[in-house]
Amino acid sequence: MWRKGMLSFLSGLLFLYAQVLFMPALAIAQITPLILLPWLIHTVWKHPQEISLPTVFLIGLLYDTQLPGTFGMHALFFCLLALLINVLRIPFEHDSIVAKLIAIASSNIVFSTLLFFANGLSWGIDTRLYLMSAGAFLYNFVFSAIVFALMQVANHLRIVLIDD
Secondary structure (H helix, E strand, O other): OHHHHHHHHHHHHHHHHHHHHOHHHHOEOOEOOOOHHHHHHHHHHHOOHHHHHHHHHHHHHHHHHHOHHHOOHHHHHHHHHHHHHHHHHOOOOOOOHHHHHHHHHHHHHHHHHHHHHHHHHHHOOOHHHHHHHHHHHHHHHHHHHHHHHHHHHHHHOOOOOOOO
C-alpha cells in the first residue's frame, strides 16, 4: 500500500513541476490552466481514499508554497475536491466514461466557484472577477478533459517485451 502511495505522490510531484514550469507558457488572457485538476481526478479515481487524500493534500500544500498569497487554500480545495470525486465515483462503475465526465465537470465547477469566492474575499467582487472566473472555468474544463483523456489512454497502455 505504501508503494502505491509513493508512486501517486511522485506522479503528483511530476505534475506539480509541470504546473510550475510549463503551464505559465500556456496562459491565455492571464489564465493559467491547472494541470493538477486532472491529476487529482485520476488519483482519486484510481486509488482508495486512504492513499489519495493525503497525497492530494501534500501536493496542494506544495503548490501553495509556490503561491505565497494562497498558502493552504489549494490544499483545502484539493481535499474538498478529492472527497467530492470519491463520493461521485461510488455509485458508478469503475470504468464508466459518463461518471468520469461528471467528475471532471463537477470538480471544475466546484474549484472555480471556491476560487471565485476566495478571490472575491481578497480583492472584491467585480465584473473583471466574473469574466476571469468564467474564462478560467472554460479553459480548465477543456484542458482537464484533454489531459484526463490522455492519462486514461496512457494508463491502459501495456509494455510487451518479446525476446527473439
